[in-house]
Amino acid sequence: MSLTNAELAELLARQSESESGILVRAFRRAARNALSWPESAAALIAQNHSLLELRGIGPFIEKWIRGWINNSKRVSGKIPLLRRDFVSLADARAFLKKNPAWGKNLRGDLQMHTQWSDGSGTVAEMATAGNERGYEYIAITDHSKGLKIAGGIDEANLRAQGREITAANKSISRCAESLIVLRSIEMNLNPRGEGDMNSRSLSGLDLVLGSFHSALRVTGDQTERYVAALRNPHIQILGHPRGRIYNFRLGLRADWRRVFAEAAKLDKALEIDCYPDRQDLNVGLLKLARAEGTRISLGTDAHHPWQLEFIHLGLAAAMRAKIPADRIVNFMTVQALRNWVAGVRDGSRQR
Numbered sequence: 329m330s331l332t333n334a335e336l337a338e339l340l341a342r343q344s345e346s347e348s349g350i351l352v353r354a355f356r357r358a359a360r361n362a363l364s365w366p367e368s369a370a371a372l373i374a375q376n377h378s379l380l381e382l383r384g385i386g387p388f389i390e391k392w393i394r395g396w397i398n399n400s401k402r403v404s405g406k407i408p409l410l411r412r413d414f415v416s417l418a419d420a421r422a423f424l425k426k427n428p429a430w431g432k433n434l435r436g437d438l439q440m441h442t443q444w445s446d447g448s449g450t451v452a453e454m455a456t457a458g459n460e461r462g463y464e465y466i467a468i469t470d471h472s473k474g475l476k477i478a479g480g481i482d483e484a485n486l487r488a489q490g491r492e493i494t495a496a497n498k499s500i501s502r503c504a505e506s507l508i509v510l511r512s513i514e515m516n517l518n519p520r521g522e523g524d525m526n527s528r529s530l531s532g533l534d535l536v537l538g539s540f541h542s543a544l545r546v547t548g549d550q551t552e553r554y555v556a557a558l559r560n561p562h563i564q565i566l567g568h569p570r571g572r573i574y575n576f577r578l579g580l581r582a583d584w585r586r587v588f589a590e591a592a593k594l595d596k597a598l599e600i601d602c603y604p605d606r607q608d609l610n611v612g613l614l615k616l617a618r619a620e621g622t623r624i625s626l627g628t629d630a631h632h633p634w635q636l637e638f639i640h641l642g643l644a645a646a647m648r649a650k651i652p653a654d655r656i657v658n659f660m661t662v663q664a665l666r667n668w669v670a671g672v673r674d675g676s677r678q679r
């Protein structure tokens with residue numbers, strides 16, 4: 329059994345802890361990158377390929393990785409909590425190959441950013457990337473105005489973006505393609521679960537994600553925060569629920585059974601943010617969500633068009649947790665998705 333990319337990430341992270349100066353950051357960054365390499369580094373070496381074709385690897389880091397792989401180095405001891413329970417994209421892909429039918433259920437991606445906030449692609453570029461993946465829909469979810477650091481947009485910009493999305497949809501259908509770009513937003517929620525956009529601008533969107541981006545290092549139980557967010561009438565999906573970040577932040581604590589039960593009662597969804605640094609929800613919590621019958625949404629949180637491939641991390645996590653296909657929002661047709669959102673909005677789906 330050769331070294332996996334996840335093990336390489338851990339070795340790189342540990343190396344960063346015994347370095348000083350710029351090498352600390354270089355190894356830390358390489359550890360994060362290792363989670364998003366699409367192929368196993370050990371397999372590339374076995375096939376006599378250079379590792380320089382992997383994203384973010386330079387000759388210096390390549391030499392270290394080659395050394396570990398050639399010397400059959402393993403990860404010893406426990407993986408620290410800050411890095412535990414993260415899967416590499418290469419491993420997720422290998423896992424998904426065991427049941428190819430599962431991934432075929434996927435019809436779209438429900439979290440991504442564009443140049444309107446902190447993404448690098450335009451709406452049209454994200455649509456092209458979604459189309460190349462064979463999607464029926466993508467949702468554009470730029471940050472809302474309260475998140476200044478990420479270039480969050482206000483109501484006027486959201487309206488202007490809506491016009492751009494309408495134009496993109498028209499030009500897609502002129503090319504006889506079938507992808508639909510949905511209007512959405514990742515609305516910033518304060519710790520009381522309140523959003524930062526006026527309700528009229530939200531009701532014009534196809535769907536609304538809400539996410540916490542503040543007070544993410546508090547250690548006390550945050551169940552009430554989650555319940556308040558889920559009861560916010562303007563959101564249908566709660567994004568990256570825990571707020572954890574690989575090798576940086578553990579994320580929030582809560583009575584997750586209660587959170588999932590509340591979401592199920594309101595027929596709202598919690599997200600698997602598929603970004604390699606996040607993987608949030610993780611498999612352990614997804615199993616609790618399954619027990620409560622909670623809907624799950626998959627979003628890559630892509631900030632570049634190529635990052636739509638992160639979806640495999642979410643698909644693999646949902647499969648490992650045995651989430652039933654009918655609980656996954658992105659497995660719905662666009663019409664079923666719209667009906668679900670309408671039902672959540674008018675409250676007719678509460679049980």
Ligand SMILES: [Zn+2]
Pocket residue numbers: 514539541567568
């Ligand atoms: Zn976010």
